[in-house]
Amino acid sequence: MKHLACILGLSAFFSQPAFAADLAPGSADSAWLLTATALVLFMTLPGLALFYGGLVRTKNVLSVVIQCVAVTAVVSLLWLAVGYSLTFGDGRDAQAWIGGMDKIFLNGVGPSAASGGVPEQLFFLFQMTFAVITPALVIGGFAERIRFGAVLIFAVLWLLAVYVPVAHWVWGGGWLAKRGVMDFAGGIVVHLTAGVSAMVAALMLGPRRGFPHMSMPPHNLPLTAAGAGMLWVGWFGFNGGSALAANGLASSAIVATHMGASAGALAWMLVEWLRYGKPSVLGILTGMVAGLGTITPASGFVSPMGAVCIGLIAGIVCFFATQWIKRGLHIDDTLDVSPVHGVGGVIGTLLTAVFAAPALGGLGFSSDTTIGGQFAAQALGVVSVGIWAAALTWVILKICALTVGLRVEDEHETEGLDLASHGERAYNE
DSSP states (O other), X not given: OHXXXXXXXXXXXXXXXXXXXXXXXXXXXXXXXXXXXXHHXXXXXXXIHHHHHHHSOGGGHHHHHHHHHHHHHHHHHHIIIIIHHHXXXXXXXXXXXXXXXXXXXXXXXXXXXEETTEEHHHHHHHHHHHHHXXXXXXXXXXXTSBOHHXXXXXXXXXXXXXXXXXXXXXXXXXXXXXTTOOOSSSIIIIIIHHHHHHHHHHHHHOOOTTXXXXXXXXXXXXXXXXXXXXXXXXXXXXXXXXXXSSSHHHXXXXXXXXXXXXXXXXXXXXHHHHHXXXXXXXXXXXXXXXXXXXXXXXXXXSOHHHHHHHXXXXXXXXXXXXXXXXXXXXXXXXXXXXXXXXXHHXXXXXXXXXXXXXXXXXXXXXXXXXXXXXXXXXHHHHHHHHHHHHHHHHHHHHHHHHHTOSBOOHHHHHHOHHHHHHSXXXXXX
């Protein structure tokens, strides 16, 4: 009886009111998705550009900014040409692995062609913003030491070889979707792929000159804080927009997003406070991002209290993952993409199988799957995508090395990429 009472108590703790009746699809859904699209693009420009720009040293601020802008432009045009079609087009016999070419250059995709109750052209645009921010996140793994030409080639090849196939597997009706993998807004598609690829890139390029002995603190934390605030707000469009409708699911995803971010920020801050004696601005901001990335795959499936638990776990685990990778393994993932987004994406994807359970207030699973069965499906998604992203990223970076080269010359790295690669200074005295 005690165990039964405990289970019932947990169920009440995690439960939430039933979703409001879904609004009929139409102009309200389109208006919300237009807003969400703008919010997600806002996450990359200016959000991620400012967040990353404040974290690097003064001599490399503009290099990060131009990389974010260039990746946005390149990926947007590539998504228009073939990316969208290969992700969401009909793949015929190969549908489980890659989409078809029936929608290249938006063939047949117009403002009046409905897709899930909204114009398919709008759906194309919304999904484009996800395709944009994912390779932009990887920039943090090799910041301050990579050639600009290599960044451009990497963005093109990585989108086609890593992002597009994985997005099709999970969201385009591919083989992982057929196996019941749950990823509401990109724990696997966005954060896991970016985190794994950033780790591979950091290992292949090697550490920055002076790492780990030389101090390399962020040059402008207020700039980072401004970018982080933009990410937090933009994430409402990232997760809430993934409902593709102005309904109860969208509002529930936004509530989960906010609670996960809040819990992640406070968890990281408290662990850091206990460990080092002082809470830092950098710490609470990083914890917030960890909470956001970790709640992403679960945001449309869990209750608010489930989101709080996921955020707390994210803040603690990602904190120690960052310490271990940087100080233990001495891997120079410049802006901690792998321990924050990669580890967070794994945690959130696996915990979706736990906190989506109806007993804990979640929406349940798509069939008669148990928690164990769903966990196995989530683990399959994590392992398969992790291996794919690591292997293909290695191949792509080898191609970059053989063509334009990967790493800048030592003197250019010492001088800073702003001047050496772009002939500009962020701050003129």
